[in-house]
Amino acid sequence: MRRSRVRRVGRIGWLLAVGLVAACVVVPYSPPTESSSTPVRLEHADRVLLTVGPRQFLEDTSDALRRRDRDIEIVDSFTFRGAVFPEGDWRLSRLLDPERHALLAASGADYLVVVGPVLTGAPDERGLFVGTAYGFYGAGTNTTQGSALMLIVDLARGEILDALRTRAEGTDVAVGFFYGLIVHATTESSVRRACLDSVVETLRRVHPDGRLRLALMAAEPIGSSEYALSLITE
Amino acid sequence: MRRIDGWRSRVAVLVLAAVGATSCVSPPERQSYPLYPGPPQPLAEVAVLRLGDAKVARIDGLTAAQGDWTEVHLLPGRHRIEWTDRYAEDAAAQARLEGRDEIRQIVVDLEAGHTYSLRSRHWDAVIDETTGRPVPALPWTEL
Numbered sequence: 293m294r295r296s297r298v299r300r301v302g303r304i305g306w307l308l309a310v311g312l313v314a315a316c317v318v319v320p321y322s323p324p325t326e327s328s329s330t331p332v333r334l335e336h337a338d339r340v341l342l343t344v345g346p347r348q349f350l351e352d353t354s355d356a357l358r359r360r361d362r363d364i365e366i367v368d369s370f371t372f373r374g375a376v377f378p379e380g381d382w383r384l385s386r387l388l389d390p391e392r393h394a395l396l397a398a399s400g401a402d403y404l405v406v407v408g409p410v411l412t413g414a415p416d417e418r419g420l421f422v423g424t425a426y427g428f429y430g431a432g433t434n435t436t437q438g439s440a441l442m443l444i445v446d447l448a449r450g451e452i453l454d455a456l457r458t459r460a461e462g463t464d465v466a467v468g469f470f471y472g473l474i475v476h477a478t479t480e481s482s483v484r485r486a487c488l489d490s491v492v493e494t495l496r497r498v499h500p501d502g503r504l505r506l507a508l509m510a511a512e513p514i515g516s517s518e519y520a521l522s523l524i525t526e
Numbered sequence: 527m528r529r530i531d532g533w534r535s536r537v538a539v540l541v542l543a544a545v546g547a548t549s550c551v552s553p554p555e556r557q558s559y560p561l562y563p564g565p566p567q568p569l570a571e572v573a574v575l576r577l578g579d580a581k582v583a584r585i586d587g588l589t590a591a592q593g594d595w596t597e598v599h600l601l602p603g604r605h606r607i608e609w610t611d612r613y614a615e616d617a618a619a620q621a622r623l624e625g626r627d628e629i630r631q632i633v634v635d636l637e638a639g640h641t642y643s644l645r646s647r648h649w650d651a652v653i654d655e656t657t658g659r660p661v662p663a664l665p666w667t668e669l
Contacts, residue, residue, distance in 0.1 A: 341587055341588060343588050343589070345559065345588055345589050345590055345591070345594065345595075346589070346591070346594060347557065347559075347594035347595065348593060348594055349594075370560070374563065374564060374565065377563060378563060378564065379563050379564075380562065380563035381563075382588075512587065512588060512589060514587055
């Protein structure tokens, strides 16, 4: 009885020691990002639906924008949607219809930001890195590309102000021989941050001072599995 | 090992029961997604579609996910609903929760004042909770 308890304590001690000694250190880094304007082709604007469906995503974007600029005010998405699409038919082409300029100007917002998600490509994996109960072994890299697209509509003019595309390529590097070291590229969050930075920069370039009222919406494609905003950009 | 006996065990059970009964369990916040134009309508004027078993559903071309919304409010009438369902080959596979993912696409007529919910692994995909009856599915049509 006593011997089995000693053996159990010994086993737990050994596992704890392995856990403490065989450590893995993760070092995150932000890969360089590149943001630029991208041309817009509005001939497919009737295939893009504007939506407030991704509620949490839009709320997070709203918080992130306000953290960047305290003079940014986000208008209620449903109120905005009701003001600019009083009869439904939430297509981008309807929003940009010249007959609607009066509605857009009276919507309570200065700009509409159509927020796209960060899209990541398939990772390119090389090498072999494994984590076991007895440590980390091998070496490997994992390269991922990320991109995001956002559209800014000037509601006073009823036209697109800019379409911003941000890209980044990040490589995770992992090496291990009992101890592990992982250098992790935060590609997705870097793209997201850079894209939001470029949105604020673009808006402040045309509207340098004072309060900025923004409406936020997302986009969905009609009859397509493509990413909605890629339907109207090059 | 010492055994807890008699009144001590009874007190322990009572204390646990009291703690369990008084603990605060808040229901998940209800988030309603109005998928109709104009101002909010009273519940008697709209059809309420609970996402139920569907993690993500596309209703009339617009996506609603469980993390964002618990129910969608629609004007009465015909609606197109798509979602990914788990399809089982037979009853035994269904009981073992085995199956493959299948995109379900249905068109249904929904009535004002009724509450509906989407169901997984059921032949009748939409149930009218107000009447307890399944809702007949019409042939799928593209937008």
